[in-house]
Amino acid sequence: MKLHRPFAIVSFILVVSHLYFALSIRAEWNSSYISGMLTTIAFIVLLTSGWIRHKKATGKRRRSHQYTAISFIILLIIHIIM
Secondary structure (H helix, E strand, O other), rough: OOHHHHHHHHHHHHHHHHHHHHHOOOOOOHHHHHHHHHHHHHHHHHHHHHHHHOOOHHHHHHHHHHHHHHHHHHHHHHHHHH
């Protein structure tokens, strides 16, 4: 668990840079773009739930963080496939 937060910070930097390059190069409304935006929103919710869980850990917050992580992974796989 020591590496959990550093991985989150590095992944946030990678997601923001990917978002910047994707929007600066081309911004067409296709399925990949829409799935990427949904995945970005899910990632922001995941980071927020993780931060809230870090501040005060409860069972409900842990499950919420796990469910948002699963949702994010599913959306990320859809985005990669498209």
